[in-house]
Amino acid sequence: MFPTPIEKSSRAWQIGYQTLLPVALIAWLLPLIAVMIFSIKPDSDFTNGNYWGIPGSFEMFNNYGKVFFESDMPRYLLNSLLITVPTVIGTVALSCMTGFALGVYKFRGNLLIFFMFIAGNFVPFQILMVPVRDLTLDLNLYDTKRGLILFHIAFQTGFCTLFMRNFIRALPFPLIEAARVEGVSEWRIFLYVVIPLMKPAIAALAVLIFTFIWNDYFWAIVLTQGPDSQPVTAGITQFNSEYRAAYHLMSAGSIVAALPPVAMFFLMQKHFIAGLTLGAVK
Amino acid sequence: MTNAPAVPTTHAAQPDRRSWYKRNEIAITPWLFLLPGILFFAAYVVIPIFQSFQVSFYRWDGLGDLTEQGQFIGLGNYQELATDRNFEISLVNNIKWLLLYLLAIPLGLFIALFLNQTVTGIRLYKSLFFFPFVISQVVVGLVFSWFYLPSEGLLNAVIGLVGLGPVNILGDPDMATYGIIAAGLWPQTAYCMILYLTGLNAVDPEQIEAARLDGAKKWKMLWYIIIPQLKPATFIAFVVTIIGALRSFDLISIMTNGGPFGSTRVLSFYMYEKALAEFGFRMGYGAAIAVVLFVIMLFFIAYFLYSMWRDERGAR
Structure with a gap:
């Protein structure tokens, strides 16, 4: 100590x-x-x-009542929720699969693909801005929640694969081998042997991704506009320009906007910190 | 199913009769599991990186097809960057961000050491020290811009008590960037703190005892015994801090929108401004700025990947 x-x-x-x-x-x-x-x-x-x-x-x-009942805030909050939850589900599902493939099997190119995911996750995402915006326009998904969700799922898969793969690596491998000897098929091993063991990793990742996506601002303003699909991080700037210099309302609005991830953190603290500090101890 | 009775039920005795998939299951399964992830990642991350390089050689307003509506100008955008005063300011600001943001690491270590005690309520203290990290950068930006306000802000109210001020940090071109970096350091320090708190938990108590018996005092103990054992935590803190510094966008956009007089721009913000926020979308020029940012990042990415690759090798 x-x-x-x-x-x-x-x-x-x-x-x-x-x-x-x-x-x-x-x-x-x-x-x-x-x-x-x-x-x-x-x-x-x-x-x-x-x-x-x-x-x-x-x-x-009075102040918080105004935020909730006399502004677009509830709409933005709902948008954030409708963007964040599908992203969390999508990323966790994808990265369970990629993590399983990279963590359990030995094949040529394994490490190469793994490092591609890591490298992509480190990239300053501004370099993706012009092409991703273009792609979203081509898919007719500009200014929709779906367009934002698809991008978030794809980008977060990089970090989540790193996370899941390292977690699966640390699982007892003989368990999988025993199942193979029994003749259990590979996808059943994934479903019934590996997934149950991954529950803590899934929980940690879900809270982390929830926070990351809820707090995203850059992609919200690049891929969406207007209260139909913008999340609360972008909505708060709209809210503030409406109540310019009304500090009591702007303050109440920002506290409301910040609250969901904070609540998530205090409720799921153990998982949250386990996720953030993965790898901080050897 | 018509010939089902003809198939012998003794699979194990005749492995050749198994389907092609069954025989190659172990080789194929990983690729099936990887496929959706790789497709998504390629479409939205890998390919766009190369497309950005391509766009940076064009003059293009984002309308229509790049190769039809855009005009190929070779290195024209990069030549323009070389003489662009605003680009220079952004680049210098990025370097300031990189260097000053790294302060989050020693600051985080300092707070972690301060909180690494077992007194009643310490867990709550740790969470409360950490939770700025959970708040979105947009709100952090708003909170700090109000904190800095010349007449309404709490900062000036506090320094007014000792007879100083008032200062208008975000209105002063010489101070605004530092004001924003300070705001960014707040959540980043919290992150580094939590990494070090976790690391400190795993420090070997026997080594500390041994060092104490050898008479190692506070600073020597910290430098020679504790910090080397915290190396994995330091590595992660370094990685996330560098990435955070180079990605900084939200705080600048919220707190000053690049001003006053463009003095707080960084590459990521300037790029956004050129490509999307100004009159006439200059996609090619924006992409060229993004490429410069990417190349800076590439040095760090190469270093991070090399370190991780070395660890992977060691683990085998």
């Missing part, structure tokens, strides 16, 4: 540490706390220049 465990150090430092923790946390989250305070203030506070004093009145329900 490093640094020296706190229980073994002097009493003074123990108390110091315990007081330092909340102070450091507040400093760390200060920008966010500011937005939370903004989001419960009344409009009059801003016109009076009372930015950081005690709020004139407590307007949380």
Whole structure:
């Protein structure tokens, strides 16, 4: 354990540490706390220049009510959900298969294909912008959720294949060999032997991809426009131009937009961190 | 099914009678499983990379077919880049991003060491320190641009207490890029922190004990015992930070939209501006900028892949 465990150090430092923790946390989250305070203030506070004093009145329900009932926000949130969930399902399905193929079988080109997936995942995605936009237009999928979903599935498959393949590699291989000796066909081995063992990886990947896709902004503005198909990350800029300088509403709007992945993280923390830190320990 | 009775039921004794698929099952299965993934990935990632190279040799507004409506101009776009002042600014800003973004790694390590204790509630502290990473960059950008506001922002309220300010960080061409990078460092540091917290969990306690007996003190212990054991975590932190720095787009688009006076542009943003956001879509020119960005990235990709390939070799 490093640094020296706190229980073994002097009493003074123990108390110091315990007081330092909340102070450091507040400093760390200060920008966010500011937005939370903004989001419960009344409009009059801003016109009076009372930015950081005690709020004139407590307007949380009013402000958030406006976001939910008097703006396009719910529509954008629904779009985000309708984009994110199919992408998660599609990517997990595809990468279970690719990960299985690359993790279990030895064949020529295995490592080459694996590295193609990794390399593609590292690419700065701006280089894909012009051709992918063109392809989406050709497929008549521009400004549709489907066009965005297809691209996301394809791009995320790179990262997910890396993830799944490494996970499958670490599974006990004799299990698969035993099934083969029994005469179980390969796709049944995949379905009944490997998939059940991959549940933790699937859970971790699902939360990660949910967050990545929910938070995507670049592809949302490249492949969609307008409230029919744009997700909330793009919608929030629209929302903000509508309520320009109404900081209490803009703050409430951004908190709402950020909330689903945050909730996901706190609910599925174990899986989330297991996914993010895969490979951080040898 | 008409000749079903004629087929002997003793499969194992006569392997040749099995179907072609059955005989080659082990060889074919991986390809069947790979097929959908590879098709998707090729159509949306691999082929577009090459297409971008092709587009960068054309003058093309994105309408119609590239080879019909576009005009082949060879290296024309690249020649124009060489004298484009805005491109130069973007490139320099990208280098600033790369260098300063790497600060997330030591900062993350520092916070991880600070939080690596077992006191009540520490798990909640760790999650709360981490959760900026979960928030979308769009919201991070908004949060920080309000934080920086000259009259309404909390930053100026705080430094006003000690008699400084007010500063308009995002309105000042000399400071705006640093202001945005600071905003980007916030979630990135959180990510590095969580990597190191996981890494610290796996540090060998016997080695630490042995080093303590040998009299290794704080800094020496950190440098010679702890950091070498954190190497896998450092590698991942390095990879994600470099990629993050070169992909930076959301924060710039949200916080300054490239301004003031184009001083906060980076290649990815400038490319988007040229290809989609300006009057007359200059797809060819945008693609040329993207190619430059890609070539920069290629050095890092080659290094990452080489390291991973070495590990793969070691694992066999």
